[in-house]
Amino acid sequence: MRTIEWHDNAIHMIDQRLLPQKYRVLVCRDHHELAQAIRDMAVRGAPAIGAAAAFGIALCAVRSQARDSEQLLAELDDAAREIAATRPTAVNLFWALDRMRKRAEALRGQPVAAIAQALVAEAQAIADEDVETNRRMGRFGAELLRDGDSVLTHCNAGRLATVDYGTALGVVRAAVEQGKRIHVYADETRPRSQGARLTAWELMQDGIPVTLIADNAAGYFLRTGKIQAVLVGADRIAANGDVVNKVGTYKIAVVAKENGVPFYAVAPTSTIDMSVPDGDAVPIEERCATEVTHVEGVCIAPEGVAVANPAFDVTPHRYVTAIITERGIVWPPFREGLRRIMGMEANDETPGA
Amino acid sequence: MRTIEWHDNAIHMIDQRLLPQKYRVLVCRDHHELAQAIRDMAVRGAPAIGAAAAFGIALCAVRSQARDSEQLLAELDDAAREIAATRPTAVNLFWALDRMRKRAEALRGQPVAAIAQALVAEAQAIADEDVETNRRMGRFGAELLRDGDSVLTHCNAGRLATVDYGTALGVVRAAVEQGKRIHVYADETRPRSQGARLTAWELMQDGIPVTLIADNAAGYFLRTGKIQAVLVGADRIAANGDVVNKVGTYKIAVVAKENGVPFYAVAPTSTIDMSVPDGDAVPIEERCATEVTHVEGVCIAPEGVAVANPAFDVTPHRYVTAIITERGIVWPPFREGLRRIMGMEANDETPGA
Numbered sequence: 001m002r003t004i005e006w007h008d009n010a011i012h013m014i015d016q017r018l019l020p021q022k023y024r025v026l027v028c029r030d031h032h033e034l035a036q037a038i039r040d041m042a043v044r045g046a047p048a049i050g051a052a053a054a055f056g057i058a059l060c061a062v063r064s065q066a067r068d069s070e071q072l073l074a075e076l077d078d079a080a081r082e083i084a085a086t087r088p089t090a091v092n093l094f095w096a097l098d099r100m101r102k103r104a105e106a107l108r109g110q111p112v113a114a115i116a117q118a119l120v121a122e123a124q125a126i127a128d129e130d131v132e133t134n135r136r137m138g139r140f141g142a143e144l145l146r147d148g149d150s151v152l153t154h155c156n157a158g159r160l161a162t163v164d165y166g167t168a169l170g171v172v173r174a175a176v177e178q179g180k181r182i183h184v185y186a187d188e189t190r191p192r193s194q195g196a197r198l199t200a201w202e203l204m205q206d207g208i209p210v211t212l213i214a215d216n217a218a219g220y221f222l223r224t225g226k227i228q229a230v231l232v233g234a235d236r237i238a239a240n241g242d243v244v245n246k247v248g249t250y251k252i253a254v255v256a257k258e259n260g261v262p263f264y265a266v267a268p269t270s271t272i273d274m275s276v277p278d279g280d281a282v283p284i285e286e287r288c289a290t291e292v293t294h295v296e297g298v299c300i301a302p303e304g305v306a307v308a309n310p311a312f313d314v315t316p317h318r319y320v321t322a323i324i325t326e327r328g329i330v331w332p333p334f335r336e337g338l339r340r341i342m343g344m345e346a347n348d349e350t351p352g353a
Numbered sequence: 354m355r356t357i358e359w360h361d362n363a364i365h366m367i368d369q370r371l372l373p374q375k376y377r378v379l380v381c382r383d384h385h386e387l388a389q390a391i392r393d394m395a396v397r398g399a400p401a402i403g404a405a406a407a408f409g410i411a412l413c414a415v416r417s418q419a420r421d422s423e424q425l426l427a428e429l430d431d432a433a434r435e436i437a438a439t440r441p442t443a444v445n446l447f448w449a450l451d452r453m454r455k456r457a458e459a460l461r462g463q464p465v466a467a468i469a470q471a472l473v474a475e476a477q478a479i480a481d482e483d484v485e486t487n488r489r490m491g492r493f494g495a496e497l498l499r500d501g502d503s504v505l506t507h508c509n510a511g512r513l514a515t516v517d518y519g520t521a522l523g524v525v526r527a528a529v530e531q532g533k534r535i536h537v538y539a540d541e542t543r544p545r546s547q548g549a550r551l552t553a554w555e556l557m558q559d560g561i562p563v564t565l566i567a568d569n570a571a572g573y574f575l576r577t578g579k580i581q582a583v584l585v586g587a588d589r590i591a592a593n594g595d596v597v598n599k600v601g602t603y604k605i606a607v608v609a610k611e612n613g614v615p616f617y618a619v620a621p622t623s624t625i626d627m628s629v630p631d632g633d634a635v636p637i638e639e640r641c642a643t644e645v646t647h648v649e650g651v652c653i654a655p656e657g658v659a660v661a662n663p664a665f666d667v668t669p670h671r672y673v674t675a676i677i678t679e680r681g682i683v684w685p686p687f688r689e690g691l692r693r694i695m696g697m698e699a700n701d702e703t704p705g706a
Contacts, residue, residue, distance in 0.1 A: 196645075204657075209659070216599075219600075250572040251572035255607050301373070
């Protein structure tokens with residue numbers, strides 16, 4: 001199944017908190033459950049939570065008892081606020097909610113059931129487009145990899161972070177489909193270990209060679225020439241090309257540059273936020289201390305220790321070799337390249353298309 | 354108690370595999386048990402394993418049934434080979450074994466019991482000197498810290514990595530003793546989590562403010578100006594100033610330099626190996642996969658995943674701001690500075706004193 005699917009007026013998702021030990025499907029039957037699933041990271045990854053948010057709005061519409069479109073739209077606004085409050089950093093969440101809101105607004109005055117049906121179709125379109133988008137990015141990005149390359153990736157930017165296929169790992173999959181032999185170094189990605197739990201698992205499922213390393217070992221392999229490219233996803237890309245992604249990305253990017261290894265961010269245009277001038281304008285989510293102090297419920301740190309747990313960091317654009325999107329590869333200077341790919345005129349302050 | 358002590362013809366050590374959950378003293382009654390304790394990392398940290406190795410030789414001598422000094426020296430050579438084979442990277446182990454061998458050689462022809470007694474005294478001297486050395490380094494290094502500084506440290510270079518007081522954390526302790534307020538960011542240091550388990554624990558014991566972070570978060574705090582200095586220990590320092598230390602140190606050093614944050618290695622001269630021209634000539638220990646795939650016996654990765662687990666990495670000297678030793682602070686150019694501090698003449702190829 002896809003990472004997230006709509007069946008029988010419910011949202012079905014692979015529960016990513018349990019992988020790789022358990023494969024279980026979580027079913028959300030109202031948008032409150034969906035919001036909780038995003039908050040708890042049963043579903044995670046910027047594109048996947050975008051699709052999840054869209055399905056959440058569709059679910060709210062389908063279950064609504066509203067007597068007219070005005071009332072429905074008010075309910076949808078409440079649902080969007082609840083879903084928007086789950087996680088602050090990945091912009092795809094807000095992008096998807098905005099797209100769903102526009103679709104609903106356009107149908108103001110229509111029967112409630114018709115609006116609900118249209119919103120289910122819109123969410124399904126977002127999900128389907130995500131898969132197509134990933135395949136496009138994969139084809140663009142695969143051109144940057146050579147047969148025999150080893151790639152370092154961080155966190156999980158694979159099919160589990162998207163509806164299917166993946167962003168960074170989509171590029172790997174596309175290269176492999178082209179017949180290239182690609183080996184992946186997956187770093188563990190503490191504190192939630194998405195690299196160990198999800199990236200290693202999904203690559204092994206696909207038979208793509210993967211070596212798991214501690215986050216600390218990435219520098220060792222970059223410096224000793226074992227890695228030919230770094231491929232990561234993104235949670236938000238600012239107008240100047242700064243990449244906000246899973247904490248730890250920044251250190252990798254700096255060390256990659258220091259060693260002449262290209263660093264590519266792979267992200268759909270829905271991850272690009274032209275309204276933020278740079279990465280430092282993006283809110284960085286701080287998550288709970290137990291992510292750091294506990295593993296599988298076991299405490300691995302002293303009782304009562306103070307913890308800081310930022311979930312993301314900012315990689316300034318000067319460390320980014322290129323940004324791979326479904327509309328093509330953006331090279332520096334990023335400000336101009338991103339405006340072009342987002343369909344903005346030279347002096348236009350708002351994104352087009 | 355100290356990290357490692359000699360009582361009643363046995364070696365007593367704090368079992369570092371069990372902290373912070375359990376405080377237990379491990380007693381080694383022959384040098385085979387001591388070698389196993391080093392291999393299993395019940396005792397770890399370059400200076401501590403140096404002292405452990407010395408006590409191991411003393412233990413072999415004390416327990417020996419040799420009828421003369423020739424036979425004893427042959428037994429000690431075998432013991433030294435067994436202890437030397439435990440861990441390849443930290444040079445203090447070989448330094449201590451060499452010092453014990455020289456002491457024994459000097460007593461060739463003496464009664465076995467007299468040699469054994471002298472070797473116990475020599476091992477005890479190595480341990481006592483380590484504590485004094487750390488206090489000296491602390492005083493030198495503390496001058497580099499200002500009241501109110503936050504310091505990032507990696508792994509555990511504290512009293513648990515030494516006989517007492519610590520190298521990097523010795524500098525923190527000395528600054529605190531001078532009345533400076535110092536806050537420490539301790540990174541977790543996967544895969545064995547010495548930062549979370551040992552550094553956080555020993556600083557909390559001393560009432561020194563410490564914040565535990567994931568290894569991945571170090572870049573976030575370096576880039577956002579929260580850290581004024583990086584202090585790490587070392588397992589071996591090459592003649593050109595390259596620092597071989599716990600894997601992950603290299604990434605920190607590169608990112609510290611990128612952000613104008615000074616990076617200090619704190620290590621006794623017994624960690625400096627003038628016989629290796631640079632860090633890449635130092636053997637890097639590869640440890641077992643389960644360190645990465647398992648935490649507290651629980652598997653956190655897919656069954657059967659390939660793992661690479663280098664335990665150390667090389668930080669080229671260009672990222673090192675200064676090396677703090679018990680004989681003073683060495684600044685670049687390191688080749689000359691290290692020769693001077695090691696008491697070598699300009700064209701001398703072997704270390705003096």
